[in-house]
Amino acid sequence: MVRFAIVVCLVLAIAGTASAVVVTLPNETQSTTFTANVTEQADVSVPANVSWTVNNVSASAASSAQDVSATIIVLLNGKKLRIEIAPDAADFTAATGGSVTWASEDISWAGTWTNGTANNTTMSDTANTYVKLVDMTAANAASVVSADLVFTLAAKNTVDRAGAHTLAATWKFSSF
Amino acid sequence: MQLGDRICAPSLRLLAFVIIAANAPPAHAISFHFSPASINIEARPGQITNQTLTLTLANDAKPTHFKARVEDWWRSADNLRTFYAAAGTISRSCGRWCSVNPAETAVKPGETLVIKLSLRVPDDAKPGGYWAALTVDEVTDPMLPKPTGVAMVFRASLSVGIYVEIPTATRAAHIVEIRISGQHARVVLSNDGNIPLRVTGTFEFYKVGEEQPVASVTFGGDPVLPEPINTCAFDASLPDAQVLPSGRYRVRAIVDLDLDHLLGAEKELDIVRSIGP
16 A cells, blocks of 8 residues: 555656645645736727718818727726827819819817717828827726717818819827 | 700709719728737847737728838827827837838738737847837728719728837936816926836816815826927816816826826916806
8 A cells, every 4th residue: 555655646746747736635725826918909990981062162061970989998007099080181182173172171070979088170281190089088998989970071162173072081099 | 844844854853863872982981909009018139029919800891901010100299199200200219120021911801910010129229218100001992982072081090009118218207287278187298208108197176275185087098208299288178067166276286107206296277167058
């Protein structure tokens, strides 16, 4: 019996790792720490485009309400997700044959946000300069959402051609 | 109505329908999940480090082409605008230390794009903080029908901050100003060191002569950079007017910049609440 017990102990020693411990049964003294390393992350969603029906160039025109959202936001403590927008150019591309069109700064926006304070203002007049749309109300919020973001195109009675006037713009998500 | 009018009216209605229908833009949007939101590295001169960024396209998104690059960034002093420029534009850029792979690729709905960032610290890099942004841009599909009316076409872009500290960086800052700006409390900070500092803090509002605040709000979540603009404003919306009505208050800002101490300042200010609708 003694010889058998010695053999068992040797096997345990050879196969064992740092966690190999001989215990008396029953035993509840052993523990393992499980660690989940969660990286910063978020789900974001933006519209593909907005359009304006401009029946009167001497009056401003509002788009339909747009949905913009960032959800499942998981950031390091104290950080906020930033949502910005910038024009890809300083001016729209005018309709065929036209020489006068809107500038990027002729676009403004207004909306309300869940978990955010709106920065309702105008688009930058400079390409690739991003303007913040919303300030998250509190750091560590899990989402920031708007379902009523409306873009307004200012009146411009010097526009001289009907047809397609287009501007490309970029939504930016960051959490520097 | 004359005979000619009766013949023309249906044609005009059909033409109007066609114009309205042609003006309707494509309805798809872009949705994706990304991780991480920032890359923080402590490194030595000559060290090489590899990081990854993942971007997963939503199942209901359209197949999308993405381009990745590293670029410089900084903020305006009022913290409302972000500027991007070619890597190496600012002196404390780590943009030129980086390479990305792939630089451009197509992603199908539900698929995950893995972008590898490789960063090599120059042998002669001096102690301090360096930063840049890993930017992933949606590439506009040239085959998409162009809008026929007045429209703004969007694309999405994601920028992940890259921060490198070469020990030992100098961390220093001071409070420049506290004020009330409209319906916001504002603190302006100056970064006097050589590394970006992340800002969190609290505004406390005291009635003059009292020792306990009647209200407080938090601010922060953004960094204040040491260059090219080393000051940055941090705002917080004032509490509800029922909690903080118009009046004169002692406004205290307590700022945490991950230093070994907090920064604080206070000032007596008049708060005028706007009349709501």
